[in-house]
Amino acid sequence: MPNPASSPVATLFVYGTLMRMTGQPMARKLHGQSGYLGLAWVRGKLYSLGRYPGLVLSDAAPDRVHGEVVRLANPARCFDWIDAYEGCGRADPEPHEYDRLIVPVTLRSGARLDAWVYVYKKPVSRARQIPDGRFYPF
Numbered sequence: 001m002p003n004p005a006s007s008p009v010a011t012l013f014v015y016g017t018l019m020r021m022t023g024q025p026m027a028r029k030l031h032g033q034s035g036y037l038g039l040a041w042v043r044g045k046l047y048s049l050g051r052y053p054g055l056v057l058s059d060a061a062p063d064r065v066h067g068e069v070v071r072l073a074n075p076a077r078c079f080d081w082i083d084a085y086e087g088c089g090r091a092d093p094e095p096h097e098y099d100r101l102i103v104p105v106t107l108r109s110g111a112r113l114d115a116w117v118y119v120y121k122k123p124v125s126r127a128r129q130i131p132d133g134r135f136y137p138f
Contacts, residue, residue, distance in 0.1 A: 007075075007102070009075075009102050009114050009115065009116060010071055010072050010075045011037065011069055011070065011071050011072070011105070011113060011114070011115035011116065012030075012034070012069065012070050012072055012078075012082075012115055012116045012117070013040060013042055013067055013068070013069050013103070013105045013115040013116070013117040014027075014030070014067050014068055014069075014070065015042075015046065015053060015055055015065050015066065015067030015068075015117075015135055016052050016053045016067075016135045016137075017051075017052050017135075017137060018030050018082075018085075019067060019068055019135070020036065020068065022137045024137075026085050029081075030070065030078070030082070031070065033072065033073050033074070033077075033078055034070035034071055034072045034073060034078070035070060035071045035073070036068065036069075036070055037068075037069040037070060037071055037107065038068065038069060038107050038108055038109070039066070039067075039068050039107070039108040040066075040067060040068060040069045040105045040106060040107045040108065040115075041064045041065060041066045041067070041105070041106055041133070042055070042057075042064070042065050042067075042103055042104070042105050042106070042117060043057065043058050043059060043060070043061075043063055043064065043065075043103075043104075044056055044057045044058045044063055044064070044065040044119075044133075045058050045063050045065070045124075045129055045133070046065045046129070046130040046133045046134070046135065047120065047124045047127035047128065047129055047130065048127060048128045048129075048130055049120070049127055051137075052135075053130065053135040054097070054098070054120025054122075054124065054127065055117065055118070055119055055120055056119065056120055056124060057101075057103065057119055063133070064133045065133040066132075066133050066134045067135075069105055069107065069113070069115055075116075079100070079116075083100065086098050086100070086118050088100065088118070095121075095122075096121070097120060097121065097122055098118040098119060098120055098121060099118070099119050099121050100116055100117070100118055100119075101116070101117060101119050102114050102115065102116055102117075103115065103117050103119075105117070
C-alpha cells in the first residue's frame, strides 16, 4: 500500500460504506477525522459485492462512480485504520481485495482534484454491476 506520509494528497474519495449517509460507525469515525468537501465522481464501474461495493477504474466517458470527497486531518493515522477496514492493512494477508490509488476526481461543482480511492482488484465476472454507479446500502 502506498505510504500517505510521502504523498501531498490528503483527500479521499469514498463511494460505499464510508459515505456519511450510511450512518455506519466507521463512516462516523471517518467524518469525525476529516472535512467534507462534497459530492463527486470518478471514472469507473461499480459492482455489488454483497454488503459493500467495489469500484473498477474505467477510461470510458459514460462510466461514473458517485460518492463524496473528504480531506483527512491526519492521512497517515487515518489510513492505518481505513486500510485495515478495507482489508488491505499491513496485517491483512495477501492478496487484498483493494488497492489504494490516487485518481482524478470531479466535484459536483466541476472542479477536479486528485484523491485516494480504494479500487477493487479481484475479478468481477460474478458480481452484479450497479448501472447508475451509486451505492445504496439500505
